[in-house]
Amino acid sequence: MVAALVFIALVVAVIGSLGAPLITAVAQDYGLSLTAAQWTLTIALLSGAVATPLLGRLGSARRRRKVVLATLATVTAGSVATVVPAPFAVLLAGRAAQGAGLGLTALMMATARRHLGDRAPGTIAMLSVASTAGIGVGYPAAGLLAQVGGVRAAYLLGVVITAAALVTAIAALPRDSADAPAGETVDWFGALLLSLGLVAVLVVTSQSGLWTGRPLLAGLVLAAGLALLACWVVVELRVPRPLVDPAALRHPAVAAANLVMGVSGIAMYLLFTLITRYVQTPPQSGYGYGLTEVEAGLVLVPFSVLGFVAGRVVPRLRQRVGPFALLAAGGVVVVAACVLFAVTRTSGVAWPIVAMGVLGFGVGGFSAAMPQAILAVTPAEETAAAMSVNQVVRSVGFSLGSALGGLVLAAYTVPGHFVPTGPGYTTAAWTAAALGVAGIALVAATAPARRRHVPTAAPEGAPSSPSAPRRR
Known part of the structure; x- marks a missing residue:
């Protein structure tokens, strides 16, 4: 079951980000501008942000398996729509259907918490890491397939892995619990x-x-x-x-975790997009390395690998170090990656790759610690809803990070030129570092409020403890 849950979370993360390495290829294949082709990524993120809180509420223990299977069937159908010869609108509809799968990670966490006992915390940490570090997993394969067989060949990867995820869910997910609390009206x-x-x-x-x-x-x-x-x-x-219990969101630990996630998420994705764009810039611009889509995808491999390494290490520290201390430590690593990129990127292509790996380790550690901070004070029956809100906050933070990076680089782009000047990347990297420091400061600033609320949480289906948030 552990392998199945992580695999499903990894698949939906890959599918959600599949449009990023294919934007240029889509623009060329469909005769569109890059701005229009960008919607193949944007519409999946929008669909995921809308579906995530809804799936979090629909996926109660009594009907979770049904909701997961129905969502994966929708994602698979959307994947098929992306490969059929059809107008661009059909491709967008397929990407929107694929994006709905981004809401499944919270349901995987709720399943782990209910059925895995002592193995649940480590599994939940890996699920959170998979939903973030998994972003870079599909990039090299998608870029290679697009280069060899075109856009539809690249999107065919989505059909294969989503069908595999659906079969895995049918075989491995536990039956819905008849003795669980009844599903609520949405x-x-x-x-x-x-x-x-x-x-x-x-x-x-x-x-x-x-x-x-x-x-x-x-x-x-x-x-x-x-x-x-x-x-x-x-x-x-x-x-x-x-749809989401406001009492749970007002708890100091939950509110602090979501606030830290939002601010730190901006810094993380800002640096992620900077490195990806920088290494593909032609050297004729005075900087950059002119890497192809496939080569740029390989730059992201250290991000994913070290992210999963951090996801294995952090859960082992949870008994000795509190989740918010681990969040602060992850933030420090992210800031180190920002500084590394700001001061070493012109010294050779190896340094942006090193910065990407350091960023992956920081993001992986941050992602692994985040569920601990939230679920420690969340009743088990609210697991899916609470984590779905955190996933939405993360999506908004990532979107803001991408936009902020674009704005900073646009400010350093000379009129009539296609690429920004080199100092634009320096300014953007230091901006990401400042946001990372702000995230660390938020962890420290909210410590007194968290100490006044000692968290406990009950197993799913059992009454929550007096200190846990209750539904009004």
Whole structure:
């Protein structure tokens, strides 16, 4: 079961990021601009952000297997849609269906917590790592397939692995528990408000060109998205069965973890996109190494490998070191990666690769510690809902990081030139380092509030402890 849960989480992470290395190939194959082709990645992230909290609430222990299988079937159907000869709109619809699978990681965590006993914490840590470090797993293969057989050959990888994930889930996931708490009615109005708010925020943050070309419109869309999210919070406080329990989100440890995730997520993905873009820049620009898509994909291998190494190491430290101390340690490693890229990237292609590996170790350690911080104070029956919110916060942070990187580099791009000047990367790297330091500072600043709330959590299906958040 452990292998099956990690494999499914890894597959949905690969599928969600599959559009990134194929943007240029899609633009060429469909005769589109790069901005239009970018939607093959953006629409999957949007779909995942909308589906994640909904799946977290739908996937109660009594119907979790059904929800997982139905979602994987949808992802598989979407994968098929990406390879059939059809207009670009069909490809986008397929990518949207694939993105729905990003919400499954929280359900894998809930399954592990219910069925794996003492092995649950380590498995949950690996699931969190897989959902992040797994981003780089599919890049080399997708780039190679696109180079050899075109876009549809690359997307065929998605068909194969999603079908394998569906078969794995059918064979390995436990049956739904008849003795588990009954599934709750979904707050559909709250789901609509949350979806609209997230779509507005993610669209405007993922399109960095909108901020440089039409900043007023970008600001208005962002304000509208934030207003919808504020309305969603008000609604959730009033309905008897909210989509996400506000009492759980207000707990100091949960609120601190999500805040740290948001800020640190911006720093992580900002540096990730910087290194990926830098190594592909032609040397004629005065910097960069002109790597092909396949070679750039191989640069990401250390990110994933060291991320999984950290995911194995961190759970073994949980008895001696608290989760927030581990979060701070992960933040320190991320800051070190930012500084390393800022000061050594011109010394040879090996140094950006080293920085990517250091970043992977920091992100892996951070991702492994995050579930410990949240689930320690979360009733087991709220596992899927609580972790789904954290996944959404992570997605928003990653989107903001990508947009911020684009804005900084755009500010250093001379009119009429395609690539920014070298100092733009230095400024962006130090910006990522500053955000990483801010994340560490948030961990330290929230320590007193966390100490006043001693966390305990009950097994799934059992009453939560008095100190755990309760549904109103």
